Amino acid sequence: MRAKRIAIALGLVSALTAVGFVLAQTPSACSGVSFTRNLKQGMTGSDVKCLQALLNQSADTQVASSGVGSSGNETTYFGSLTKAAVVKFQEKYASEVLAPLGLTQGTGFVGSLTRAKLNALLSGVTPSPSPSPSPTATPSSGREGTIIVNQAASPASGVVVYEGDVGQGVIGITVKAQNSEITVQRILLSFGSTKVYDYFSNLYVYDGSSVVASTPLNSSTVYKSSGTYYLQISGLNVRVPEGQEKTLTIKVDVNSSISRDLTLPATVTIAVGQNGVRGVDGAGVDQYGPSLSFSNSVSVRSTLASNAALALSTDSNTPLPRNYGVGTLGQAYGVEVLRFRLRASYDDVKVTDIENLTVSGSALTST
Known part of the structure; x- marks a missing residue:
C-alpha cells in the first residue's frame, strides 16, 4: 500500500511539473527573489540568476545543458543564451504571455506578462489563462462586455x-x-x-x-x-x-x-x-x-x-524708376528710392544690419 501511495504521489508531481504549474522544489537561486522589473539582454542581478534557474527546471527551456548557465551553474548576467531560453519559455506559454499582446513568437524580453508567469511558478499558484500583471480595478456590473x-x-x-x-x-x-x-x-x-x-x-x-x-x-x-x-x-x-x-x-x-x-x-x-x-x-x-x-x-x-528664416521681397509700393531733381549743389534729401518687406518664419528674427545695398544711376544735365 505504501509503495502504491508513493507511486501515485510521484505520478501526480510528474504530471503537474510537465504542464509547468508546479515546481518540485524552488531553486536555491530564487530564495527571497521575485520578478519586479523587466529584464532583457545585458542586464545583471540576482533576479537574472533566478530566471536562469527557473528556465533550467525544464529541458525544453534550459539555458544550457552543460557549462556556464546550466543547472547549478547559473549566473547573474542576462546573455544571449538566457534570451534564447526566454524565447522558448514564452512560446511554451504563448497563450498566457504572447497572445494577449498580439504576438506569436517569443521576444526574449521579460515584460509584465512573462514576469507574472514566472512569479506564479515561484509561488506555486496556478495562473489564469491570461494573467494580469497590474492592479485591476474590479468593475461592478458583473456582466461580460x-x-x-x-x-x-x-x-x-x-x-x-x-x-x-x-x-x-x-x-x-x-x-x-x-x-x-x-x-x-x-x-x-x-x-x-x-x-x-x-x-x-x-x-x-x-x-x-x-x-x-x-x-x-x-x-x-x-x-x-x-x-x-x-x-x-x-x-x-x-x-x-x-x-x-x-x-x-x-x-x-x-x-x-x-x-x-x-x-x-x-x-x-x-x-x-x-x-x-x-x-x-x-x-x-x-x-x-x-x-x-x-x-x-x-x-x-x-x-x-x-529653422528660423528671413524672407526679403520688394514691397508693392516701392517707387517706380524715375528721374530725381537735385539742387544746384547736386544734393537731394529724404528721397525714397526703395521699399521692401521682411518676413520671419518659425521664430522671431532681429535685423541688425543691411549689407550689400547698391544704388546706381547716371547724372543727367538740363537742356
Whole structure:
C-alpha cells in the first residue's frame, strides 16, 4: 500500500511539473527573489540568476545543458543564451504571455506578462489563462462586455514637433464600453524600426486633462522584437462606464538635442496594433481591441531657432524708376528710392544690419 501511495504521489508531481504549474522544489537561486522589473539582454542581478534557474527546471527551456548557465551553474548576467531560453519559455506559454499582446513568437524580453508567469511558478499558484500583471480595478456590473477601440480624430497624422517640445499629442485612442463597463489596463505601442528614444524622452497617457500614466523612453522601457520597437504601458485602471466612450491621448516630450548623426526632419510612426489595448469587463474577463491596427506619423524637426528664416521681397509700393531733381549743389534729401518687406518664419528674427545695398544711376544735365 505504501509503495502504491508513493507511486501515485510521484505520478501526480510528474504530471503537474510537465504542464509547468508546479515546481518540485524552488531553486536555491530564487530564495527571497521575485520578478519586479523587466529584464532583457545585458542586464545583471540576482533576479537574472533566478530566471536562469527557473528556465533550467525544464529541458525544453534550459539555458544550457552543460557549462556556464546550466543547472547549478547559473549566473547573474542576462546573455544571449538566457534570451534564447526566454524565447522558448514564452512560446511554451504563448497563450498566457504572447497572445494577449498580439504576438506569436517569443521576444526574449521579460515584460509584465512573462514576469507574472514566472512569479506564479515561484509561488506555486496556478495562473489564469491570461494573467494580469497590474492592479485591476474590479468593475461592478458583473456582466461580460465588449471593448471597441478606434483611432481618435485628433491628433491627426502628420503632426509636426520640434526639439525641446513638451507634452505634444501624437495619437489618440477612443475606447467604448458595450454591455458592461470596461476598465482599460494596458496599451501596447509600436514604433516600427525606429529607435523612438532617439527622438522622444518621455511618454504620457492622458484621460482628458489628467495624466494616468507616464514613462521615460530608453533602452530599459522600450524593447525590440523581430526588428520592431515596442512600449507596453500597464496599470492604467481607466474606467469607461457602460455605453460610454473615452479618448486616451498619447503625448511625448521631444529630446532637446537630437543627435546630429540623425537626419532631421525625421518621421516617427506610432502604432496601436491589433489587440494592443486590453480592458477588463464587469465579469472580470479580459477584452481586447482594436480589431485592426492604426497609426499616426509624427514629423520631428530641429529647434525653431535653427529653422528660423528671413524672407526679403520688394514691397508693392516701392517707387517706380524715375528721374530725381537735385539742387544746384547736386544734393537731394529724404528721397525714397526703395521699399521692401521682411518676413520671419518659425521664430522671431532681429535685423541688425543691411549689407550689400547698391544704388546706381547716371547724372543727367538740363537742356
